[in-house]
Amino acid sequence: MLIKGLSTLQKIEKIELSTNFPIGPVNVYVLFGEKLTLIDTGLNRELAWKELNNGLLKLGLNLNDIEQIVLTHHHNDHTAMIDWILEENPSIQVFAHQDTEMILKDEDYLEWSSQFFEKLFLEFGLTKEMAYKWAYRKGDRDRYDYLNVNRTLSDGDFVPGLPNWKVIETLGHSQDHISLYNEKEQLFICGDNIIQGIHAGIFLDAPKRGKERSKPLLQYLDNLEKCRKLNVQLTFSGHGPNIENLNEAIDSQLGNIENRAQRVIRTLEKANGVASGFEIIQEMYRGRYENAVITFVFEIVAVLDLLQKRNVVVAEKANGVYQYRLVNYKTTSNKIV
Template identity: 30%
Template sequence: MSNQSFHQITVPTPYAVGDVHMYVYRGESVSLIDAGVNTDTAWDQLVVGLKEINLKPSDIEQIILTHHHPDHIGLTGRFEHEPIIYGHKLVEPWLNQSNQFFDQYLDFFNGLYEKWGVPHHFRNIEKTIAVTKKYSSKSELHHYLVEGDVIEGIPGMRVIETPGHAQSHLSFWDEKNRQMIVGDVLLKHISSNPLLEPPKNQGDARPKPLLEYRNSLEKLLDYDVDQFLPGHGKPFREHKELIERRLEKQSKRAENVFAYLKEKGPKTPYEICTWLFARQYETQFGLTMSETIGQLDYLESIGAVSSVETDGISYYAPSMIHQK
């Protein structure tokens, strides 16, 4: 698929989400937006995709990343000529892959899972890290991007910070052509997940990804976009109704959690997760746990629930004023 300025190249991923897109922009310099997943098949298909527009991997001068997930940064390390890599500051540790970073990641989740009453056999964070490393790339981030930055080499392309799905998530807005590269913030065919991550600085309060995600969606309502170019699925427009639907669906889910707690009394996040995602939690534990804690953060933010700690375990229950 091509449009005025961006050429889409699609490669398969080993993840449930399926194919992932990259976008090539040819202007003052040749840019690649996002970098697929680190498999031989993905690399081969990128090479073929570039050839179709008369380019070779060595023609890519810069890579701009929407966020740090393996299916978006995977091939960065395969370019032998080392193109300049741009992204949010928080992409950096995922590209550098230091042991210290992953040790902290492990400690963070082990600590939370302990507190949330998660049984030991579900705490397979080492495996998550191993898979993430396998499909990512070790490389370097050369330039940090922040809200409002104009990306060099792509005239008029501005950075919008859109955290929630990932703490590092950026979207790119081409106002002149009314196109937005939106990564995984908003997908037409599936709802995107807010995912839990450690805080920027070890020891700080943890991020609340669902609250950030809602803010990011609300932020996008302010833009008049003709075409969204997503990380997965078809390009789309008319995002306002889609966003309203997604926000509505989330509040409904939170209402269900609230009703459950009102009926059953205090529960740990793990217990809530096994009820809310009875069919999925065993196979998609990290994802469903992130989603569950998101609903609890949301209910807490509107004053509907609060948590108490007993013997180091957190229990959530309706707040006093809501109990009648």
């Protein structure tokens, strides 16, 4: 799509690629800068591969015309097809956050990540069998044989070959998430940081060895306020439609987060003010959590981080499992005071 009043060098085209995820298609973008750039790559599925090539063909292009790729974050619906693309055109330069390649390919980090999550899941109240199963799912992860990040991007950098496009670090959805902002044209490419009409997906990534884990929802809230200060007319998201009112979309996300926090509080109230994280999930997502345990664990860990920061909840460890207790909860009134 050519935005009205936009210079030829800033032309942006969206290509929707199929996924097998509930969220539906993923959006990748072709930017016509000084260098022809692809933003994200899609999931490595035959249908998505055909859609990408057909989408480029409609623009009068093919994969050999792509000069560089910018990855917004490491999740496989945004990265997994990169090996297929690089096998077709190995001259493409790849730009990403400084931690993207480590998260995807570093075997020592991946082994540590599994160990980290097994411990976290056990402390959250999962059984040993469940903790092991979900922590070591990366045994079936995508393999990236061709991916090599040629240049890392940090907050405040400008993307080579894309005049006026500035990198904004937007952690929360992942620990390597970046967005791109063009102040001159008032355009924003936000990956999965903000998706119209869908509540924010907050995911945990293992920290580097010896470091404390991140608190992604707290990061996300900070980054929403950072995005609110941008002068943006149009936002291009990793899924769904373009966002025409960024602040309205941010307010919607904040409302969703508050609603989720209140649901956790009400769930704890029903449990007489104290429960493990897994007990909270079992109550909140009864009949739904079994096939997506890891998603709900990440979601509730993040909300509990927020409630602890607000001094609404405290965590107390008993027999290796954290119990989350409402502060000043009175069982006689079933209210927080």
